[in-house]
Amino acid sequence: VRQVSTVAVLRAAVHEARVAGRHTVLVPTMGALHEGHLALVRLAAEHGDHTVVSIFVNPTQFDRREDLAAYPRDLDGDLEALGELGSATPAVVFAPTVADIYPRPPLTSVRVEDLTDRLCGATRPGHFDGVATMVTKLLHLVQPDAAVFGRKDFQQLQVVRRLVADLDLPVAILAAPTVREADGVAMSSRNRRLDEDGRQAARALSQALRAGVLAARDQRASGGRLSSVAVQGAAEEALAAAEGIEVDYLEVLLPEELSPAPRWLPADGQLLVAVAAYVGGEVRLIDNVVVGDQEDEERLLAATA
Numbered sequence: 156v157r158q159v160s161t162v163a164v165l166r167a168a169v170h171e172a173r174v175a176g177r178h179t180v181l182v183p184t185m186g187a188l189h190e191g192h193l194a195l196v197r198l199a200a201e202h203g204d205h206t207v208v209s210i211f212v213n214p215t216q217f218d219r220r221e222d223l224a225a226y227p228r229d230l231d232g233d234l235e236a237l238g239e240l241g242s243a244t245p246a247v248v249f250a251p252t253v254a255d256i257y258p259r260p261p262l263t264s265v266r267v268e269d270l271t272d273r274l275c276g277a278t279r280p281g282h283f284d285g286v287a288t289m290v291t292k293l294l295h296l297v298q299p300d301a302a303v304f305g306r307k308d309f310q311q312l313q314v315v316r317r318l319v320a321d322l323d324l325p326v327a328i329l330a331a332p333t334v335r336e337a338d339g340v341a342m343s344s345r346n347r348r349l350d351e352d353g354r355q356a357a358r359a360l361s362q363a364l365r366a367g368v369l370a371a372r373d374q375r376a377s378g379g380r381l382s383s384v385a386v387q388g389a390a391e392e393a394l395a396a397a398e399g400i401e402v403d404y405l406e407v408l409l410p411e412e413l414s415p416a417p418r419w420l421p422a423d424g425q426l427l428v429a430v431a432a433y434v435g436g437e438v439r440l441i442d443n444v445v446v447g448d449q450e451d452e453e454r455l456l457a458a459t460a
């Protein structure tokens with residue numbers, strides 16, 4: 156793995172690869188890599204022959220200073236894990252400092268409207284402006300043919316897709332499935348901050364999603380239309396029974412627009428069920444499933460059984 160920290164060296168490396176006719180795929184991360192990130196890197200290797208992984212804890216997307224300070228950092232561990240990926244090992248790891256990325260306080264930001272009003276946008280002011288601006292910067296720095304984002308951050312994925320479309324950025328956005336722990340908990344760098352009780356409590360998020368999927372399956376099995384209210388009710392009921400978590404939101408929305416779902420959808424309609432909760436007081440976790448996306452449903456049910 157070639158580690159690069161300055162913008163100038165990064166630009167030279169990606170230029171070299173482009174001249175050599177290589178297909179660059181970017182995997183933007185904030186480090187503290189877990190199996191979920193490694194799956195993104197493997198997907199990148201399937202789609203190109205020059206993977207660039209960026210590792211940067213972007214301060215402008217943290218709305219709470221404590222969360223930024225507590226965000227796990229482990230560059231040595233990250234480099235080691237990436238180096239062990241065999242043929243999927245990235246060509247370049249871009250791990251800049253804050254001064255490399257923001258040599259002076261930026262006066263410019265990228266804002267995606269509407270999609271950022273709900274879910275995490277409602278409770279984390281400025282978060283998605285920070286993400287959209289950072290992703291735009293990274294896409295300009297690396298100029299990849301494709302970039303990989305995880306479905307776990309579903310709202311982020313949709314925000315990125317929209318900004319790429321709206322700004323005509325010449326990059327393909329690839330979505331990678333959520334990777335889960337053996338107990339169904341979605342992998343997250345924040346899981347490192349949970350103690351044993353917290354880990355136990357965290358299961359409530361994926362279990363609530365499971366309840367939502369099962370409710371939708373019941374409706375399909377009985378030949379009926381899909382009731383967003385029933386899906387939401389089932390997920391809420393599961394969440395209400397959980398201990399040790401404080402729910403931030405549980406929402407059932409249309410997956411593309413992230414807008415409120417109608418009361419009824421066709422039997423094969425799609426609904427995003429998204430949940431965020433504080434576990435053990437201060438660790439904020441998120442999870443989601445798209446009901447009606449058979450693969451997403453199957454993966455969730457298999458992992459939470």
Ligand code: PAF
Nearest residue numbers: 183184185213286289290
């Ligand atoms: O998903 C993340 O880790 C971050 O939001 C991203 C995309 C790297 C932007 O800082």
